[in-house]
Amino acid sequence: MTESVELSPVDLEILRVLQNDARTSNKDLAAAVGIAPSTCLDRVARLRDTGVITGQHAQADPAKLGRPLEAFLFVQVRPHRRQLVDPFVADLLALPEVRAVYHLTGPDDFLAHVATSSATELQRLVLDELTARDEVARVHTNLVFQHWSGGALLPPTPSAP
Numbered sequence: 001m002t003e004s005v006e007l008s009p010v011d012l013e014i015l016r017v018l019q020n021d022a023r024t025s026n027k028d029l030a031a032a033v034g035i036a037p038s039t040c041l042d043r044v045a046r047l048r049d050t051g052v053i054t055g056q057h058a059q060a061d062p063a064k065l066g067r068p069l070e071a072f073l074f075v076q077v078r079p080h081r082r083q084l085v086d087p088f089v090a091d092l093l094a095l096p097e098v099r100a101v102y103h104l105t106g107p108d109d110f111l112a113h114v115a116t117s118s119a120t121e122l123q124r125l126v127l128d129e130l131t132a133r134d135e136v137a138r139v140h141t142n143l144v145f146q147h148w149s150g151g152a153l154l155p156p157t158p159s160a161p
């Protein structure tokens with residue numbers, strides 16, 4: 001398990017601002033958190049170097065890209081062994097429909113978030129790419145009607161004694 005990094009209130013504010021808009025310029029970021037631009041640049045570099053900031057990305061609307069049908073696929077793999085898990089995850093991530101894969105505890109081993117062009121394409125994905133595999137014992141599909149994203153991820157607030 002990775003150890004947490006000690007963050008100052010300024011670092012936390014930098015994270016909050018960047019998670020809400022990663023395109024914020026260094027000048028605007030520095031002004032928003034109340035520090036000099038050179039100091040801000042150093043703090044952001046430290047957050048990257050320590051692995052707190054792991055990347056930046058643009059969010060795309062799947063429907064505008066011709067993939068309006070989103071679903072969660074709960075997948076049970078048998079046998080659930082390392083030599084099958086790693087290649088299975090790599091194969092899933094190589095599929096253009098797959099947006100994210102999670103390794104789970106409980107009755108299902110994996111959760112794959114997918115976006116497809118239609119119910120027919122979703123069926124093809126499940127039948128041809130998943131259940132056709134020898135190690136896949138079961139796939140349970142839940143359609144996504146709508147989704148909301150949470151706010152910036154910050155460390156937990158210490159509880160009062």
